[in-house]
Amino acid sequence: MRIPVDWQSAQSCLQLIRWLLFLSLTISSVQNISNSAAFGPHGLFAWRFLKYAYREKGLEWAGLDIPFGRTGFILLNLLRLGLLAAGFANAFLPMVLPALLLISAILYIRAFPPMSAADQLNTILLFCLVPSAWSASPALRAVSLCAIAGQVLFCYFSNGLLKSIAPGWWKGSQLKILLQTGNYSRKGIAGLAAKTGQPVFRLLGTVIVIWELSAVIVPFLPAALLWTFLGIGVLFHLTIAVVMGLNTFFWSYLSAYPAILFSWQMVDHALRSFN
Amino acid sequence: MIKIAIALSLLWQLAVILFQFWEPFRNKLGRLQFYLCGLLPTWRMFGPDPTDGDYQVYYRTAPEGMVDDAIFTEWRLVDYDLKPMLPFSLFFNPRGNIVKGLREICQEAIKASSDHNVFYQLLLNDLIRRYRQGQPAGTASTYLIQFQIRWQTPAALTPIFSSHAHPC
Numbered sequence: 001m002r003i004p005v006d007w008q009s010a011q012s013c014l015q016l017i018r019w020l021l022f023l024s025l026t027i028s029s030v031q032n033i034s035n036s037a038a039f040g041p042h043g044l045f046a047w048r049f050l051k052y053a054y055r056e057k058g059l060e061w062a063g064l065d066i067p068f069g070r071t072g073f074i075l076l077n078l079l080r081l082g083l084l085a086a087g088f089a090n091a092f093l094p095m096v097l098p099a100l101l102l103i104s105a106i107l108y109i110r111a112f113p114p115m116s117a118a119d120q121l122n123t124i125l126l127f128c129l130v131p132s133a134w135s136a137s138p139a140l141r142a143v144s145l146c147a148i149a150g151q152v153l154f155c156y157f158s159n160g161l162l163k164s165i166a167p168g169w170w171k172g173s174q175l176k177i178l179l180q181t182g183n184y185s186r187k188g189i190a191g192l193a194a195k196t197g198q199p200v201f202r203l204l205g206t207v208i209v210i211w212e213l214s215a216v217i218v219p220f221l222p223a224a225l226l227w228t229f230l231g232i233g234v235l236f237h238l239t240i241a242v243v244m245g246l247n248t249f250f251w252s253y254l255s256a257y258p259a260i261l262f263s264w265q266m267v268d269h270a271l272r273s274f275n
Numbered sequence: 276m277i278k279i280a281i282a283l284s285l286l287w288q289l290a291v292i293l294f295q296f297w298e299p300f301r302n303k304l305g306r307l308q309f310y311l312c313g314l315l316p317t318w319r320m321f322g323p324d325p326t327d328g329d330y331q332v333y334y335r336t337a338p339e340g341m342v343d344d345a346i347f348t349e350w351r352l353v354d355y356d357l358k359p360m361l362p363f364s365l366f367f368n369p370r371g372n373i374v375k376g377l378r379e380i381c382q383e384a385i386k387a388s389s390d391h392n393v394f395y396q397l398l399l400n401d402l403i404r405r406y407r408q409g410q411p412a413g414t415a416s417t418y419l420i421q422f423q424i425r426w427q428t429p430a431a432l433t434p435i436f437s438s439h440a441h442p443c
Contacts, residue, residue, distance in 0.1 A: 031369040038373060042404035044397060045376060053393040057306045108312040114376030117320060120313030127314060131280065139277045147284040151291065155318045158295050162322035174325045180429040182329040182356050183374050194429065238365075245371040247364055 009265060010141045013258035014132055017148065018093075020258075021125050022084045024251030025104065028119070029077040029084070031248075032111065036077075040070035045113055059109070068110050076107055093133040101126040117155075118252040124151050125255055146266065148259035153215040156233075160212025169209050172201025184244040211236070218260060219267040226264050230257055291315060328428035329356070330381035334402045339417040339442050350423060353405060381424050385436040395438065398422060403443040418443055 038044045047068045054060070066072050080103045087096045104123060108115055125148060132144040168174035179185045179193035193201075211232050218229055234254065241250040293300045294308070294315045301308070308315050333350040355377050356370065383394035390396070402422050420443045424436040 027366060031367065031372055034367075034369040035372055038376070038401075042400060044373065044380065044401040046397060046400055049393050049396045049400060057309055105312040109310070111372075111376075112309070113379040114372035115313075116372075116375055117316065117318065120316040123313035124316065137277065140280055143277065143280045143284055147287070150284070150288050151316075154288065154291060155316070158318040159320050159322060162319060166323040166325065168325055169322060174321070174327075177325065177327045177429065178321060181326065182331075182427065183378065184326065190429075241365050241368075245364060245368050245374070247366065247368045247371060250365060 006265065006269075010138060010145060010262060013145055013262045014129070014141060016258040017125065017145075017255050018087065018129060020251060020255035021122065021129070022087050024118070024122060024248055024255060025080065025100065026084050027251060028122070028248055029080050032077045032107070033074055035114075036070055036074050039073045039111070043070070045111060047110075050113075054109075067106070073107075073110060076103055076110075079103060080107070097126060097130045097133045101130060116246070116248065118246070118248040121152065121155070121252045121256065124148070125252070142262070142266065145259045145262040148256050149219070149263035152253065152256035153218055153260065156212045156215035160209055160215065163205075163209045164213060169205045170202070172198055172203070172205035175205045175208070176201040179243070184246075186243060189243050207232075208236070219264050220271075221264070223264075223268075226261075230260065233257065287314075328426050330378060331425045331427045331432065332377070332381070332398065332402070332422060333425060334406065334420055334422040336406060336418045336420050336443075337440070339419050347419075347421065353402065385424055387436075390439050390441070398424075399438065399441060403441075406443060 032039075040046065041048055047065065051060075051064070051068070067076060080100065083096050083100050083103065086092055087100065101123070104119075104126060108119055108123065128144045128148045128151075132141045135141075163169040163174075166174060168177075176193055176196075176198070180190045182190075185193065211229070214229065218226060221229065234257075237250040237253050241247040294304070295318060304315065332353045332355070334353065335347040335350050337347040355373055380394045380397055384392065384398050386392075387395040390399075399420070399422065403420060406418070406420060419440040421440040422438045423434055425432050425434045
């Protein structure tokens with residue numbers, strides 16, 4: 001059996017992933033710069049205190065005071081924005097992508113308290129994109145895309161599994177309470193959630209758990225169900241961004257969707273070749 | 276070459292699966308996981324433990340010099356949770372990071388057994404800055420500051436941690 005790799009499709013998917021990921025990283029860096037006071041000596045994430053937490057993690061080097069201070073933090077983000085500008089122009093990608101991976105890793109280490117799952121996914125995406133920029137091999141590009149799809153689909157499945165063992169998600173009570181918090185909701189939405197009946201949240205909670213769990217079978221679904229899965233995903237992340245304020249999740253997860261499409265196509269080709 | 280890439284990719288995927296569900300593997304990796312910067316991710320978004328509330332940070336101040344019988348002001352809420360307008364937040368919401376960071380810091384600070392705890396100090400440092408910024412320019416008097424972390428659910432607001440009083 002030989003699985004055909006659609007070279008054009010792989011190339012288009014990688015291009016789309018890069019653009020969406022670059023947009024996610026741009027938003028992240030602009031937000032970091034906007035929050036830079038929090039990374040200064042009197043801020044919530046001041047390095048002069050936080051460095052003692054890193055000592056417990058085995059990181060102790062006086063030279064880090066410069067790049068991890070406020071000015072260094074701003075400069076690292078500006079450098080990342082410069083690299084992203086080159087990336088958007090498709091210039092020097094074999095050098096730009098590893099440099100972005102390195103700087104994003106440094107920023108991740110520096111700013112670990114506010115780092116989220118979206119930042120973890122960004123590292124994964126950059127890591128998978130580097131080999132595809134170094135080699136023109138269609139097969140390697142296909143492996144990169146399938147690796148991205150595998151990671152993001154497992155992320156959904158894993159989250160679905162954890163929610164499924166918490167009875168509050170099936171009943172909808174956890175979603176209802178979550179939407180009444182201050183951190184992950186808005187005043188209007190919180191008021192609406194308090195007034196809305198439990199059956200609505202039971203339905204929404206069940207849909208979320210089933211949708212996340214179904215990620216594991218996505219590569220084997222018929223095309224119509226695949227598009228339904230992706231459509232729900234876009235709506236899900238858009239809602240999370242607007243209602244819960246987790247905007248980087250939208251761009252990071254959306255970046256991985258072309259890889260899911262490509263993997264589905266690969267599996268579809270493989271299954272057809274059996275017939 | 277391509278076979279090696281496939282093998283490495285599958286091994287990585289397996290490591291991620293083990294990392295999520297097998298605690299001995301997580302413990303064995305220890306601090307290495309932190310330095311992988313997300314390549315061995317922790318996928319735990321709002322499950323299985325419920326997210327049923329928020330940490331609220333309050334502070335109060337008193338003139339220094341009467342530590343034992345200091346007359347403190349009322350507790351004042353520090354509002355870290357201001358969100359921008361709806362359409363804009365998709366592209367720019369820096370407060371989201373602050374809120375996430377604050378949750379992490381509060382989670383660790385409430386476990387602090389002494390005021391030398393890093394996360395306790397981070398919170399205190401930020402509150403002193405905020406307090407000083409709110410004072411009129413040229414004010415030089417020294418104050419005591421104390422903070423409290425409370426857990427806010429839709430039903431109740433419960434104090435869960437109080438700091439010592441510190442000069443600022």
